[in-house]
Amino acid sequence: MKRIGLVLVMMLLAVSAASAQQVRIGGHGGTDTVILEEMIELFIRPALEGTGITVQYEPIADDFQRYIVNALSAGTAPDLFYLDSFWAGSVMRSGTVEPLNAYLEKSTVLRGEDIVRSLLDAFTIDGQIYGIPKDFNTLAVFYNKDLFDYAGVEYPSNDDNWDTFYEKLAAVAAIDPDIYGLALPPEYARFGALAHAAGFTPFDENGATDLFDPAFVDAFRWYTEMGLEGVGVMPADISQGWGGGALASEQVAAALEGAWILGSLRDEAPNMQYGATLLPKHPQTGQRGNIIYTVAWGMNANSPHKDAAFRVLELLTSEEVQQWILERGLAIPSRVALADNPYFTQDNVEAQSNYTVFLGASDGNVLPFSFGVYGGDWMQPIDQALSAVLSKQVGWEEALREAQTRLDAVMQR
Amino acid sequence: MRNLSLRRAGEKLAPYVLLAPFLFTLIIFFGYAFVRVVYFSFTNYDLFQQPQWVGLKNYVDIFRDMDFARAMKNSLTFMAVVTTAQTLFALLLALFLNQKVRGMKFFRAAYYMPSVASSVVVTLIFIWFFQRRGVLNFLISKFNEYRNVIVLFLFAAAVLQLLQVGWEKMRKRPVTLMEPAFLFLSLLVSFMLMFAGVRLGFIPTRDVAPADIIWFNTIKTWPSFLGPLSFSVPLGAIMMFNIWTTSPTFMLLYLAGLQDIPRELYEAAAMDGAERWHVFRYIIVPQLKPITFLVVTMGLIGTLQMFDQVAILGAQAPRQSIITLAYYIYTNIFPSSSSPRVGMASAAAIFLALLTFVIVAAQRKVLGSEGDGGHV
Numbered sequence: 008m009k010r011i012g013l014v015l016v017m018m019l020l021a022v023s024a025a026s027a028q029q030v031r032i033g034g035h036g037g038t039d040t041v042i043l044e045e046m047i048e049l050f051i052r053p054a055l056e057g058t059g060i061t062v063q064y065e066p067i068a069d070d071f072q073r074y075i076v077n078a079l080s081a082g083t084a085p086d087l088f089y090l091d092s093f094w095a096g097s098v099m100r101s102g103t104v105e106p107l108n109a110y111l112e113k114s115t116v117l118r119g120e121d122i123v124r125s126l127l128d129a130f131t132i133d134g135q136i137y138g139i140p141k142d143f144n145t146l147a148v149f150y151n152k153d154l155f156d157y158a159g160v161e162y163p164s165n166d167d168n169w170d171t172f173y174e175k176l177a178a179v180a181a182i183d184p185d186i187y188g189l190a191l192p193p194e195y196a197r198f199g200a201l202a203h204a205a206g207f208t209p210f211d212e213n214g215a216t217d218l219f220d221p222a223f224v225d226a227f228r229w230y231t232e233m234g235l236e237g238v239g240v241m242p243a244d245i246s247q248g249w250g251g252g253a254l255a256s257e258q259v260a261a262a263l264e265g266a267w268i269l270g271s272l273r274d275e276a277p278n279m280q281y282g283a284t285l286l287p288k289h290p291q292t293g294q295r296g297n298i299i300y301t302v303a304w305g306m307n308a309n310s311p312h313k314d315a316a317f318r319v320l321e322l323l324t325s326e327e328v329q330q331w332i333l334e335r336g337l338a339i340p341s342r343v344a345l346a347d348n349p350y351f352t353q354d355n356v357e358a359q360s361n362y363t364v365f366l367g368a369s370d371g372n373v374l375p376f377s378f379g380v381y382g383g384d385w386m387q388p389i390d391q392a393l394s395a396v397l398s399k400q401v402g403w404e405e406a407l408r409e410a411q412t413r414l415d416a417v418m419q420r
Numbered sequence: 421m422r423n424l425s426l427r428r429a430g431e432k433l434a435p436y437v438l439l440a441p442f443l444f445t446l447i448i449f450f451g452y453a454f455v456r457v458v459y460f461s462f463t464n465y466d467l468f469q470q471p472q473w474v475g476l477k478n479y480v481d482i483f484r485d486m487d488f489a490r491a492m493k494n495s496l497t498f499m500a501v502v503t504t505a506q507t508l509f510a511l512l513l514a515l516f517l518n519q520k521v522r523g524m525k526f527f528r529a530a531y532y533m534p535s536v537a538s539s540v541v542v543t544l545i546f547i548w549f550f551q552r553r554g555v556l557n558f559l560i561s562k563f564n565e566y567r568n569v570i571v572l573f574l575f576a577a578a579v580l581q582l583l584q585v586g587w588e589k590m591r592k593r594p595v596t597l598m599e600p601a602f603l604f605l606s607l608l609v610s611f612m613l614m615f616a617g618v619r620l621g622f623i624p625t626r627d628v629a630p631a632d633i634i635w636f637n638t639i640k641t642w643p644s645f646l647g648p649l650s651f652s653v654p655l656g657a658i659m660m661f662n663i664w665t666t667s668p669t670f671m672l673l674y675l676a677g678l679q680d681i682p683r684e685l686y687e688a689a690a691m692d693g694a695e696r697w698h699v700f701r702y703i704i705v706p707q708l709k710p711i712t713f714l715v716v717t718m719g720l721i722g723t724l725q726m727f728d729q730v731a732i733l734g735a736q737a738p739r740q741s742i743i744t745l746a747y748y749i750y751t752n753i754f755p756s757s758s759s760p761r762v763g764m765a766s767a768a769a770i771f772l773a774l775l776t777f778v779i780v781a782a783q784r785k786v787l788g789s790e791g792d793g794g795h796v
Contacts, residue, residue: 073754080467094757101468101759193637243637243736244552383756391738394637416486 028060028315032323033075033085036068038270042337050331051322060315079103082309086316087323090138090305092129092377098305099130099137105306106135110317117321125368126341129375130303138303139324142338144265145297145367146200147360148172148287149251149272152280154260158182163261165285169201169229172287173238179260180238189239190250190262191230193394195386196298196376197250197263202226203296203372204289209385216418218389218411225289227393227403234397241397255279265300266364269336269357283360285367295371301341339365381417388413461766466759478767488768490740491748495724495772497651498744499779502662502726503719509667510715511708514674515700528675535668543732546661550635560631569623573614580606636737652741658729666722670715677711678704713787717780724776745772 034043043064051062065085067074072094078084079101090098098104111119119127122140130138148163155162160178167175176188192198199209205222217223233239242253250262255275262268263286272281286295304323310316322328329340334350336357351362367373378385392410395401401409461478463471482488517528534542549555563570584602588595595602617623634640635657641650651659685703694702705712727746743751745768752765 070754072757076467076754076760097757097759101466103468241637246551246553378757380758382758384758387739387756391639391740394738395639398634398637400638400640413486 028312029063030060030087030312030316030319031063031065031085032319033065033067033078033088035071035089036066040064040066042332042335046323046328046331050325050328051319054322055319058315058318060318062319079307084307084309086307086310086312087304087320088307090130090303092299092301092303092375094382095130095138095303095305096377096379097382099132103308104137105308105310105313106137107139107306107317107320108134108136110313111136114317114321117324121343122324122341123343123346123368125299125373125375126301126303129299129301129377130305138305139320140301140303140341141324142329142332142341143299143301143368144267144339145299145364145373146197146263146265146286147283147363147367148261148285149254149264149268149281149283149360150261151254151257151259152282154179154182154186154257158260162282163284163287167284167287168290168293169204169287170290173229173233176233176260177236177238184237185258187238187240187245187253187259188261189233190242190247190253190259191234191239191393191397192242192250193390193397195389195393198226198230198389198393199374199376200263200286200296200298201230201289203298203374204286204292204294205296206289206292206294206372208372208374209378216385216414218392218407218414224403224407227396227407231393231396231403235399241394244398254281266336266339266361269360282356283363285363285370288371295367297367297371297373298376299368299373300376333361336361339368384417385414388417457766457769460762461770463763465762465766467762468759471763474763478763479771482764482768482771485764487740487743487751488748491743491745491768494651494655494741494743495726495745497649498655498659498662498726499720499723501651502659502666502723503716505659505663506667506670506719507712507715509663510670511674511712513667513671514678515704517671517675518678531671532668534665537665539665539728540732542665543661543729546657546729547636547733547736549661550657552632552634552637554635556635557631557633560633561628564628564631565625568626569614569618572617572623573610576613577606577610580609636733639738639741654733654737654741658726658733658742662723662726662729666719670719673711673715674708677708681707709788713784716783716787720779720783721776724772724779745775 032043032047034040043066047062047064055062071089072091075084075088076098079098080103084103090104108119111117117139119136123143126140126143127136130136130140150163152162155175158179158181160175163172163175180186180188195202202223205226207220207222207226209216211217218227230239234241240253240259242249242259245253245256245258247253247256250259250264251268251271252275253259254262254264254268255272257276257279272279286297288295304320306313306316306320324341326340326342326344329342329345330348330350332338333340333345333348339361340346340348346365350358351365352358388410391413392406395409396403396406460471462473462475464474464477465471513531517524517531521527551557581597581602584606585595585597585599588599588602614623618625634653636654638653640653642653642656643650681704685707686699689699689703725746726744727750730742730744730747731750733742739751749765749768749772752761752768754760
């Protein structure tokens with residue numbers, strides 16, 4: 008008897024769920040959970056009133072990429088989920104992410120043209136759009152004003168090139184052996200922006216990568232020599248996990264990070280006076296470089312109610328929602344219409360930092376943080392070369408030769 | 421009659437019924453999974469498209485992969501060093517803890533702690549321990565700074581001990597070289613002398629630069645005279661830690677084994693005038709042979725499958741320095757932002773299973789199995 012009752016209850020639940028059309032949303036855990044829940048409460052639920060669509064946020068605390076690959080393959084993925092440009096390539100090619108072109112054509116509130124082109128391109132393969140970017144980030148120089156004041160050096164500014172920037176950092180580093188100018192994580196994810204400024208692109212017209220490209224070598228040596236001269240330091244060497252941690256420790260005067268640093272500075276160094284400025288220009292090319300990080304909403308191709316899911320997607324990427332996210336200092340909107348934003352003129356350091364990060368996307372040689380089918384495997388040899396040189400184990404030439412060999416092996420696989 | 425045969429049939433069936441729940445999970449989660457992995461190892465499966473038969477391609481590919489060769493070398497080195505060290509260390513610990521000393525229960529619990537704590541938590545502590553400005557480098561710096569003092573301390577203690585023992589011997593009293601009461605006094609006096617010496621400036625401490633050993637973020641290998649046989653420094657750090665966390669479990673096995681050795685054997689040995697070393701060599705080691713077989717087998721299997729400590733260390737050390745076979749399999753199923761290579765991962769998993777099997781079988785040949793070791 009009990010069992011029959013249970014089956015009945017489950018059937019009832021299934022029926023009510025079908026008629027209510029519950030749309031499941033998958034995203035990161037941690038702070039995202041709080042933000043998404045609040046956003047859903049404020050904007051999504053009221054707008055969906057009477058449509059019979061309900062929304063459920065499913066935070067994933069673990070490695071999100073691994074989760075979504077598993078869930079998509081097993082058919083248990085949520086209806087809408089985060090797609091990070093860094094790993095989206097292989098997921099979009101798997102056939103389990105719904106192309107959105109047809110929905111966008113029908114929609115009255117969300118069209119392809121509404122979204123910043125370069126962001127949308129990161130989720131487009133052969134004209135098929137697989138994700139609607141929700142926001143983006145770029146790198147900027149975040150610096151500790153107190154340390155520059157103490158050293159009597161001018162703050163980094165938008166006029167700096169690599170040489171003047173280096174001089175300023177060296178002057179700060181001269182205060183004390185335990186104080187450094189710049190955090191130098193041994194990662195292409197940060198260093199790459201400088202390589203781009205020098206004119207490097209990850210893949211040439213034949214799809215090959217040449218680490219002995221003069222532009223790459225130039226950036227590589229500038230970055231590593233800063234570490235060898237004691238002007239910069241790897242965060243791990245001062246027991247920090249990343250540039251933001253190093254900056255918050257006040258042992259390092261500057262770090263190249265995105266707007267994601269703001270939240271952690273608020274928590275870890277609430278009394279620190281800091282500022283943000285654009286990355287320095289390369290002295291010869293006169294250009295800046297940068298990397299764009301962007302996350303989109305993707306739709307599950309096997310979702311039982313795609314139209315309801317798209318309705319929710321429209322709301323998630325609406326102007327009000329993006330403005331709300333921006334004003335809370337969380338991320339930069341992906342909608343073209345929000346570029347001229349009164350928020351950016353506000354006179355506080357977080358608004359100004361966000362504006363700097365926003366400007367970084369359109370100044371100089373800016374490339375998305377994604378490496379085609381190779382993904383993170385492409386960066387790894389370079390990261391190891393940076394680490395080996397910065398920890399004084401090998402010279403730059405030997406490190407790059409080894410990295411090139413390893414990279415060729417990755418690309419032949 | 422009929423009733424009886426039915427009962428007999430029931431009795432015969434009973435064990436299988438009782439085994440069924442376990443067999444069920446075994447068949448589903450190991451048997452079926454194993455068959456699937458064997459099948460996948462001959463296909464190009466990527467979790468999304470239908471798997472296509474590619475024959476032995478995956479097996480050829482893994483042997484061409486530089487990372488696989490490194491993983492293989494790291495795993496084998498790790499296995500050899502850790503299994504040897506943890507077995508010896510566990511035996512020593514057990515011998516020590518088998519003595520009748522006051523507060524032994526505390527020591528037993530204390531030594532077992534590293535094995536009880538969660539492997540993930542312990543690994544996080546471990547990362548902190550091996551930081552460039554972490555505890556280990558601090559201890560090494562301190563050791564370098566006070567090296568003279570430590571040597572002098574030991575020397576002074578030895579001299580004091582010899583003086584005391586000599587004095588007693590001259591008076592024809594029966595004392596051993598390590599007489600505990602004298603030893604305590606020697607160490608205490610020596611320590612006081614050193615403390616005073618350093619404080620008053622008679623004994624200079626060395627002024628050395630703090631140790632700056634990079635434990636993780638390095639591709640350096642050690643020891644250098646072994647050439648290609650040497651292992652990377654980060655792997656060495658993992659070895660040290662793994663030995664520390666796994667030895668106590670094996671110590672427990674040895675301790676149980678030691679308490680099983682019949683008292684008569686010791687008594688007989690004492691009657692024959694056997695020294696400590698002889699007791700160890702001719703009674704304890706042979707009596708513990710079945711335990712040693714178990715410890716070594718479990719050690720070999722455990723070390724060949726070592727994964728968690730490498731995975732948590734992750735990006736802190738260059739992949740080539742720490743990759744093991746189990747981690748290689750994992751990185752192929754969940755590569756950073758490219759398509760899963762289930763075929764290659766499965767081929768590597770089958771290879772690891774075969775390798776484990778062969779090594780354990782070889783070990784069985786060398787050490788002899790459980791049955792024929794034991795009782796003299």
